[in-house]
Amino acid sequence: MNEILSLKQLSFSYEDKSILENVNLSIKKGDFVAITGVNGAGKSTLLKLILGILSPKQGEIEILGEPMKQFNKWQKVGYLSQQVLKKHQQFPATCEEIVKANLFSQIGFLRFPTKKHKEKARAALEAVGMAGYEKKLIYQLSGGQQQRVMLAHVLVSEPELIILDEPTTGVDQEAITAFYELLKKLNQEKQMTIIMVTHEMQKSLEYVNRQIYLQEKQVLEA
């Protein structure tokens, strides 16, 4: 099986505060991985290292088969950060506008979207069960619906790997179940590799095939 992500002897610290030490991790195509750990354990930091937002002090990262330094196919990686929705309680945009934005790599710099792109955005919304919400303002939806729209925003560019940082905080139980069902479907039907930080350890166990625990600067496989 081909490896989507590999961390070798990875260490990272913020100035003098060490977060990760000699971490090794290998994630294969089609894995659905839940990362858990207490607040401040370094889960978000780990994701930012994987995304090249932060650079390791030591060690190597390979992503989609290429060393991090050479990797430039970021449009194959979808990322939903922890604060993207919290930062904008009232961001005035429709679901379609939000989803279409992430078609940038297909539309191109300084160029305009066409009907084809609109159609793709509509299809992505349909895939997350939000058909018919194209023209709705995102902030008028429930927390669970907003998360689905954000997932469509990530999925519309057809990534091979998606990385989600606590996507279900502030979402009610029923919506969480539906969200996990949806991820599982994507994982099984499209072989999409998913790495998700979550606090719902018990619940996520029903859906993921791997659970990783971050503790004392190490990753432990459950």
Added chain:
Amino acid sequence: MEIFQYAFMRRAFIVGIILAIIIPCIGVTVVLKRLSMMGDALSHSSLAGVTIGLLLGINPVLGAMISCIVAAFGIEIIRKKIPQHAEIAIAIIMSTGIGIAGVLSGFVKNTANFNSFLFGSIVAISDFELYLVIGIGLIVLLAFILLYKELFFMSFNEKGAELAGVPVGLVNSIFTILIAITVAIAARTVGSLIVSAMMVVPVACAMQWAKSYRQTVVFSALFGVCFMIVGLCLAYYVGLKPGGTIVLTGVAFFMISIMIKKFYRR
């Protein structure tokens, strides 16, 4: 209409309407990216250029443009030096700008002329400034339209935009220059101390009613044009300073808009 008999009023309306379209366009991104401090800093810095222009006999609007661009890059440079405290960079440049303007204004002979740049003037627009505003206005509008989807993506999710391949650094630099030159050309008509309010008030009104990002942009420009026309007319007939009148018109609209919304919700 009597108001259009005078060439200076016709000029004021042309310049005013162009500004009323481009300032809120820039304002949408400024509001959504929470950059209004940046607008304040640049508008205060533009006054330094205005005074230098007045002292050296260069066109003050041109002076404002140069000082705004220098200030914008000054902010970027200081920001890189102290990345943890981006807001300090803005405060330092703002202090430098207003400080230079304050000291040098003591040497300006024609204080009435200087004052007109604080709160705007409708009688003073020269032919050169008219063409400058038309030219720069078109450039800003074109850049805004071309960068529309990039600016939207970056306001909403800058990290995501970067991963998707948006040249975030380049777009940010271009946008900073757009703010700088917009603030500068607005110095004469709207006034340096008023222009950053003109970036925010129409957008605040638009956000009350808009049902999409596109509508937010269009409504902001429409509100901007409304405030400008009403403000300029009031300024002319009642003899008020245009900048303040335009912004207060906007604030009044905003209040009414909030009340209408409340009323309809009941």
